[in-house]
Amino acid sequence: MTNQQIVVIEDEPAIADTLVHVIEQAGLRVSWCATAAQGLAVIQDEQVALVLLDVGLPDGNGFELCKQIRSFSTVPIIFLTARSDEIDRVVGLEIGADDYVTKPFSPREVLARIKLRMVRSDTPEPAAAQVSTDLHARQYDFYVGAQALQLTALEYKLLHKLHSHPRQVFSREQLMCAADMANASHYARNIDSHIKAIRHKLKSHDLAEVIHTKRGFGYFYEPK
């Protein structure tokens, strides 16, 4: 969970006190704003992990504030609602809220919702997870999803050769040629250390095993 603070925007001190207490008890940082203007200022100026937002505020309503926040931030917003007509608007989602709890609420329930939202916002989208094993070349580097492996030029040439001919075995000499190392035959054994370096970079993306060793011959690439 993140170190950033949670902001409670709620004009009733008794409710705000309860929320602040339960959030602090959970070991999270929290600040309280009693007006929409104060809340907006904090969200604009500080690192905010999540917003608990009351609908009825002295200087405006939570729906308008939610829209304003959404114009510049994707911070999770949980509404504190009192009436069923408010819930209908929140559930309608046209204002961009993430969740709501109804008053009177149990502090335990609010905390559970907070933790759920904060974990979700830290977790990559399912779409990103699906493409995470898609290894592809772009602008002289290889990418897994949107993340660059940050290969050296030589590592790039080696992986490009292997990757563009799946399951074809290349000898160390062939790989040297591919990497423009043809005139430096004493580098042949270094191919192994370059392959090791590439595997190491792939390993952080759980792809170390896509480069296979063909004992006595060389290396080949096998998509995961």
Ligand code: CA
């Ligand atoms: Ca209120």
